[in-house]
Amino acid sequence: MTSKFDVLKKSRILTLKVIEGLTVKQLNIIPKGFNNNIAWNIGHLVVTQQLLCYKLSGLECNVSDEMIANFGKGSAPSYTVSEEEFNTFKKLLVELPILLEEDYTKGIFKNYADYTTSVNITLTNIEEAISFNNYHEGIHLGIILQLKKLV
Incomplete structure (x- = not known):
């Protein structure tokens, strides 16, 4: 599992580097x-x-x-995100993967409600969720790279 957490943390650092300097x-x-x-x-991730x-x-x-509600699946931008709020997003982007790894190590993920994703992959446990989340993060990094070219 260590490698899965490493992928998540490194991909988020890369995402922040990609958007560095944007207003x-x-x-x-x-x-x-x-x-x-x-x-x-970023909020969606x-x-x-x-x-x-x-x-x-x-x-x-x-x-x-x-x-x-504002950034979950099926939502769309409904307001202008302030600089202060975006700074919070960036902080969460870095801190929450660390917390996830700590919580996983503590063994708090005992149950899991099966969930079928929009790409028809059924997740049945926390390990599958973490793996799928890494895939999801890659998709959105690609979108962010496209958006960056147009802003």
Whole structure:
């Protein structure tokens, strides 16, 4: 499992490097042909990892219900994310994978509600959730790279 946590942490550091130097205005631009922006994608990565790993394990998420509503699956940007809020997203992007690894090591993930993803992969345990989340993060890094070219 150590390698799966390493992939998550390193991919998030790479994601932050990719968006380094962009303004809050750029982070909130929704280019023609897209239905979201970089700020939404970053919030979505934070929320999805929490839902896949904690909520489906019957545990409390480490993000607010409001954040889940605004950045969860099926949502779209509904407001302009402020610089302060985006800084919180960046902090969560780095800190939550560390917490996930600590919680996994403590053995708190005892239950898991089976969940079939939008790409028809059924997750049945925390290990599968962590692996799938890494795949999901890669998809959104690709989207962020596309968006960056257009903002």
